[in-house]
Amino acid sequence: MYAFAAVVPQRNWCTGEEHIKYWIGDRHCEYQENKIMNILVINCGSSSLKYQLINTDNEEVLAKGLCERIGIDGGMHTYQSKGGDKVKTNVDIPDHTKAVSLVIEALTDSKDGVIGSLSEIDAVGHRIVHGGEKFSKSVVINDEVIAAIKEVSDLAPLHNPANLTGIASCKALMPDVPMVAVFDTAFHQTMPEKAYLYGIPYEYYRKYKVRRYGFHGTSHEYVANRTAEFLGRDIKDMKIIVCHLGNGASVSAVKGGRCVDTSMGLTPLEGLIMGTRSGDIDPAIIGFVAGKENLSIGQMLEVLNKRSGVLGLSDGVSSDFRDLAEAAGSGNAQAAKALETYAYHVAKYIGSYAAAMNGVDAITFTAGVGENNISAREEICGYLTYLGTQIDPDRNNVRGEETVISKDGSKVTVLVIPTDEEMSIARQTAALCR
Numbered sequence: 547m548y549a550f551a552a553v554v555p556q557r558n559w560c561t562g563e564e565h566i567k568y569w570i571g572d573r574h575c576e577y578q579e580n581k582i583m584n585i586l587v588i589n590c591g592s593s594s595l596k597y598q599l600i601n602t603d604n605e606e607v608l609a610k611g612l613c614e615r616i617g618i619d620g621g622m623h624t625y626q627s628k629g630g631d632k633v634k635t636n637v638d639i640p641d642h643t644k645a646v647s648l649v650i651e652a653l654t655d656s657k658d659g660v661i662g663s664l665s666e667i668d669a670v671g672h673r674i675v676h677g678g679e680k681f682s683k684s685v686v687i688n689d690e691v692i693a694a695i696k697e698v699s700d701l702a703p704l705h706n707p708a709n710l711t712g713i714a715s716c717k718a719l720m721p722d723v724p725m726v727a728v729f730d731t732a733f734h735q736t737m738p739e740k741a742y743l744y745g746i747p748y749e750y751y752r753k754y755k756v757r758r759y760g761f762h763g764t765s766h767e768y769v770a771n772r773t774a775e776f777l778g779r780d781i782k783d784m785k786i787i788v789c790h791l792g793n794g795a796s797v798s799a800v801k802g803g804r805c806v807d808t809s810m811g812l813t814p815l816e817g818l819i820m821g822t823r824s825g826d827i828d829p830a831i832i833g834f835v836a837g838k839e840n841l842s843i844g845q846m847l848e849v850l851n852k853r854s855g856v857l858g859l860s861d862g863v864s865s866d867f868r869d870l871a872e873a874a875g876s877g878n879a880q881a882a883k884a885l886e887t888y889a890y891h892v893a894k895y896i897g898s899y900a901a902a903m904n905g906v907d908a909i910t911f912t913a914g915v916g917e918n919n920i921s922a923r924e925e926i927c928g929y930l931t932y933l934g935t936q937i938d939p940d941r942n943n944v945r946g947e948e949t950v951i952s953k954d955g956s957k958v959t960v961l962v963i964p965t966d967e968e969m970s971i972a973r974q975t976a977a978l979c980r
């Protein structure tokens with residue numbers, strides 16, 4: 547783990563206020579302990595930038611938005627302040643620096659803005675997809691951290707360079723605002739070797755760090771902690787399986803608050819069947835189909851990432867579970883087959899993680915499908931009665947609410963906990979910058 551910032555609390559004896567002084571590289575920063583903190587959370591993709599401005603003292607989302615089609619024709623900025631209507635603006639966004647400047651303009655706008663000036667942004671939290679083995683926690687960003695993120699970019703060639711562009715753009719426009727990197731992979735760094743090593747020549751791990759990393763870590767960590775809090779239990783005494791079922795999907799086994807296994811691997815392609823990603827397959831399929839269809843490895847990976855999952859299984863009906871449910875409901879057998887196969891695979895992962903932890907106290911569903919798809923939860927839990935899991939159909943009849951959906955006598959408590967990655971990034975950023 548990298549520790550880059552020296553933190554020194556100092557009390558002002560006249561006012562009694564505590565100031566936290568720290569240094570990022572050779573730059574000196576100072577924070578007042580009891581000051582309200584507005585954190586700008588940035589999630590940068592190659593052609594998009596999602597953001598939220600969060601007041602971490604009362605956990606209010608002051609504003610949120612999305613810049614789309616960055617560097618492509620037809621740029622669009624969507625902005626929404628708390629309680630306000632969505633404002634959509636067609637605007638050319640040639641690069642990420644322009645996107646960040648649009649964000650600042652919107653947040654400080656005299657009509658729809660939520661802050662008076664840039665100085666009211668106290669810190670920026672960046673979602674970074676891959677931290678490799680270097681980062682097991684969020685860190686304050688400095689030149690060394692940027693270099694380390696670059697170093698592991700070949701593990702996430704689509705994501706990390708975009709994340710770095712976001713950091714550079716924020717740095718250019720807000721040079722004195724501290725920034726924090728929150729990694730998708732960090733929570734999973736506690737996995738033991740037996741969980742993260744693949745059965746391939748060890749030299750590939752030694753030379754290239756080929757191993758399981760896992761993703762959606764911010765969500766898994768947030769949801770596991772929230773599960774324990776919600777049940778009024780100490781996470782240290784719990785075995786929790788978190789099912790993050792969205793368009794991308796992963797399962798994690800969390801024992802005593804630490805991740806001990808997770809379904810995504812070196813990349814987010816492994817594990818569950820997803821919206822368009824295949825999840826686990828026999829790797830020999832790649833060579834076999836590539837030979838039959840005259841495709842390169844790159845083209846095969848494109849098939850596995852973009853044309854597989856429930857989209858591929860349903861014969862192209864949709865990658866969206868709402869569409870699939872509707873199609874299955876009106877008699878589309880292929881859509882029904884895709885949903886059935888999907889649920890079966892989730893249940894198999896839950897079973898294997900119950901084995902990995904030698905038991906499970908709670909199974910928690912989260913993300914788009916996990917929070918909203920009542921029948922998917924019912925179908926998945928139908929495979930788990932051998933664990934003593936009993937779903938209550940009335941309790942399960944909910945969407946997007948923190949709640950227990952199992953019966954009172956169920957040996958395993960099953961819950962729905964809506965994930966909130968942005969809030970988690972904001973909290974971690976505030977904690978590191980206070």
Ligand code: AMP
Nearest residue numbers: 792793794866867868913914915918919
């Ligand atoms: P996410 O990637 O977490 O945004 O999840 C996206 C997936 O959640 C899509 O496949 C949606 O169909 C699914 N989803 C979102 N809302 C609902 C809902 N009300 N019912 C069923 N599925 C939903």
